[in-house]
Amino acid sequence: MKITLLKKASWGGKSYKSGSSHDVDDKIAGKLISRGYAEVYTPSEEVEDGPAPSE
Structure with missing residues (x-):
């Protein structure tokens, strides 16, 4: 499962x-x-932006 950490955490001997x-x-x-x-x-x-404004 893919997760996003909200706080510093560690598992498997590593910190993230x-x-x-x-x-x-x-x-x-x-x-x-x-x-x-x-x-x-x-x-x-x-977000899909339109073309950049021409100068």
């Missing part, structure tokens, strides 16, 4: 920064989410 996204085992993801350290990853929606 808040705001980073990771693909982790469902069991680890469940623990992090239930404890408030992470949320399910949702990709940011890209």
Whole structure:
């Protein structure tokens, strides 16, 4: 399951920064989410811009 960290967390002997996204085992993801350290990853929606204004 892909998650985004809300707080600094560690698993598997490594530490990870808040705001980073990771693909982790469902069991680890469940623990992090239930404890408030992470949320399910949702990709940011890209906004389609029009052409750049000419100068």
